Amino acid sequence: MTDIATYNFAYLDEQTKRMIRRAILKGIAIPGYQVPFASREMPMPYGWGTGGVQVTASIIGPNDVLKVIDQGADDTTNAVSIRAFFKKVANVAVTTDTASATIIQTRHRIPEHPLTAGQVLVYQVPIPEPLRFLEPRETETRKMHALEEYGLMHVKLYEDIAKHGRIATTYAYPVKVEGRYVMDPSPTPKFDNPKMHRSPALQLFGAGREKRIYAVPPFTEVVSLDFEDHPFEVQTFDQPCALCAAENVYLDEVILDDHGGHMFVCSDTDHCEKRRADGHRGHLAPETHLASEKMEPAQ
Amino acid sequence: MTDEPLLRVSALSKFYGSRVGCDNVSFELWPGEVLAVVGESGSGKTTLLNCLSTRLLPSSGTAGYRMRDGQFRELYRMSEAERRFLMRTDWGFVHQNPADGLRMTVSAGANVGERLMAVGDRHYGRIRATAVDWLSRVEIDEDRIDDEPRAFSGGMRQRLQIARNLVTGPRLVFMDEPTGGLDVSVQARLLDLLRGLVTDLGLAAIVVTHDLAVARLLSQRMMVMKDGRVVESGLTDRVLDDPRAPYTQLLVSSILQV
Numbered sequence: 001m002t003d004i005a006t007y008n009f010a011y012l013d014e015q016t017k018r019m020i021r022r023a024i025l026k027g028i029a030i031p032g033y034q035v036p037f038a039s040r041e042m043p044m045p046y047g048w049g050t051g052g053v054q055v056t057a058s059i060i061g062p063n064d065v066l067k068v069i070d071q072g073a074d075d076t077t078n079a080v081s082i083r084a085f086f087k088k089v090a091n092v093a094v095t096t097d098t099a100s101a102t103i104i105q106t107r108h109r110i111p112e113h114p115l116t117a118g119q120v121l122v123y124q125v126p127i128p129e130p131l132r133f134l135e136p137r138e139t140e141t142r143k144m145h146a147l148e149e150y151g152l153m154h155v156k157l158y159e160d161i162a163k164h165g166r167i168a169t170t171y172a173y174p175v176k177v178e179g180r181y182v183m184d185p186s187p188t189p190k191f192d193n194p195k196m197h198r199s200p201a202l203q204l205f206g207a208g209r210e211k212r213i214y215a216v217p218p219f220t221e222v223v224s225l226d227f228e229d230h231p232f233e234v235q236t237f238d239q240p241c242a243l244c245a246a247e248n249v250y251l252d253e254v255i256l257d258d259h260g261g262h263m264f265v266c267s268d269t270d271h272c273e274k275r276r277a278d279g280h281r282g283h284l285a286p287e288t289h290l291a292s293e294k295m296e297p298a299q
Numbered sequence: 300m301t302d303e304p305l306l307r308v309s310a311l312s313k314f315y316g317s318r319v320g321c322d323n324v325s326f327e328l329w330p331g332e333v334l335a336v337v338g339e340s341g342s343g344k345t346t347l348l349n350c351l352s353t354r355l356l357p358s359s360g361t362a363g364y365r366m367r368d369g370q371f372r373e374l375y376r377m378s379e380a381e382r383r384f385l386m387r388t389d390w391g392f393v394h395q396n397p398a399d400g401l402r403m404t405v406s407a408g409a410n411v412g413e414r415l416m417a418v419g420d421r422h423y424g425r426i427r428a429t430a431v432d433w434l435s436r437v438e439i440d441e442d443r444i445d446d447e448p449r450a451f452s453g454g455m456r457q458r459l460q461i462a463r464n465l466v467t468g469p470r471l472v473f474m475d476e477p478t479g480g481l482d483v484s485v486q487a488r489l490l491d492l493l494r495g496l497v498t499d500l501g502l503a504a505i506v507v508t509h510d511l512a513v514a515r516l517l518s519q520r521m522m523v524m525k526d527g528r529v530v531e532s533g534l535t536d537r538v539l540d541d542p543r544a545p546y547t548q549l550l551v552s553s554i555l556q557v
Contacts, residue, residue, distance in 0.1 A: 151418070152413065155413050
């Protein structure tokens with residue numbers, strides 16, 4: 001047992017959790033609407049997931065199983081630290097297995113393994129306002145949301161096509177939620193946008209610095225914006241994962257040496273390890289398969 | 300011609316605290332008519348224009364606008380959503396400084412296309428074709444369509460702003476010193492263009508200017524303002540050739556003769 005007596009369960013005090021839960025409920029009631037909330041100081045800098053951590057802290061219970069990913073990976077600093085944090089302050093079980101997690105806090109990816117009803121995906125959001133770089137005034141963007149004036153969003157896509165011949169936005173690709181609010185899906189690659197559409201899992205978004213929470217309830221319409229003659233499409237890769245030979249997954253480029261050597265591997269480490277454990281081999285997979293490194297066994 | 304005005308303004312006043320912006324202004328504007336509002340700076344022209352275009356709310360008075368369905372609507376009782384919709388479909392606003400009316404960091408084509416996208420056009424090819432068409436109508440070369448307005452001269456920016464406003468086929472355009480800050484030859488071309496567009500499209504326009512020559516060229520009717528009040532109004536040629544109010548006489552006689 002870790003010493004949790006010095007903290008309230010899950011770090012935040014109960015009043016704060018209640019305040020955040022009210023914001024979450026409002027967000028769920030109005031899908032895609034950015035609900036202001038009184039974001040607290042967290043024991044980590046802004047930009048490291050303070051919003052996501054507050055949302056997770058407010059919804060987590062003693063029986064939850066937590067998974068944290070950073071750009072798809074379970075083993076990077078941010079993911080390891082946040083997982084350790086909740087293990088310490090809430091004494092919950094943690095896992096890297098997507099299917100067995102009840103809460104998945106994510107920085108900028110949606111796991112490859114399909115999410116199921118009952119799971120909650122918590123996004124860390126740096127800039128919740130999709131119109132921010134088109135219209136800097138917050139008073140004006142709020143009015144634009146209220147009056148559903150979203151022509152400007154298409155101006156950005158128009159500019160993309162005029163400059164690059166196609167929609168060149170590859171991440172933070174704007175979506176329309178339930179035919180009403182335009183929403184920033186946080187900087188996930190647009191590859192993940194279709195996974196948000198009618199997802200059985202609850203999706204919660206927390207922006208700590210910007211003090212906003214928004215949500216996409218299960219089975220909600222999430223449509224990526226596009227033009228009739230330039231429809232939305234996701235990234236494609238011309239080679240499979242170099243380690244597990246997976247196709248139709250999102251790949252990261254990994255530089256191997258100073259001579260231009262590189263390989264493409266799954267950004268979702270859990271997915272990749274599972275596939276290798278099942279015997280799938282990419283062309284650069286090592287001969288002897290290392291047992292998938294589980295960082296902390298679930299308690 | 301229809302037998303009802305497009306805009307009916309009565310007893311419009313705007314006070315900034317105890318200071319007068321404009322006081323008790325009434326007039327009617329008919330479809331296809333260009334009305335010039337002239338006067339020295341500080342006379343309340345721009346305040347009046349901002350009230351009419353609902354960018355400012357007046358202290359008292361009413362303004363009725365005949366919508367496309369023929370119904371008269373009281374402008375200041377509309378919801379903000381309706382007013383903003385009117386602003387980007389049935390109305391245009393040409394600012395004196397093009398930077399106020401344009402998005403300086405997006406291309407000329409997107410500037411023209413923004414209103415189309417705002418009213419729901421989602422076909423890139425069609426939006427672009429319309430933008431090309433409008434750029435040629437305001438004498439901007441087609442190959443500048445992907446340039447940002449920052450790379451344009453003052454005259455080009457002003458013409459782009461006009462194209463951006465007219466693309467949705469508005470019925471009423473507000474212009475605040477549309478030729479201000481341009482040199483005379485550019486001004487002449489712009490006036491020529493504006494006159495052609497207004498006639499071709501049958502636009503009604505309210506043009507605020509301190510330049511009587513601009514008023515003479517563009518407008519059929521004019522109002523002279525001083526200290527927030529209308530001191531004289533009538534047909535443009537009549538007011539300029541036979542000014543009656545002492546202030547108008549002063550204004551007309553102040554024109555520099557070259």
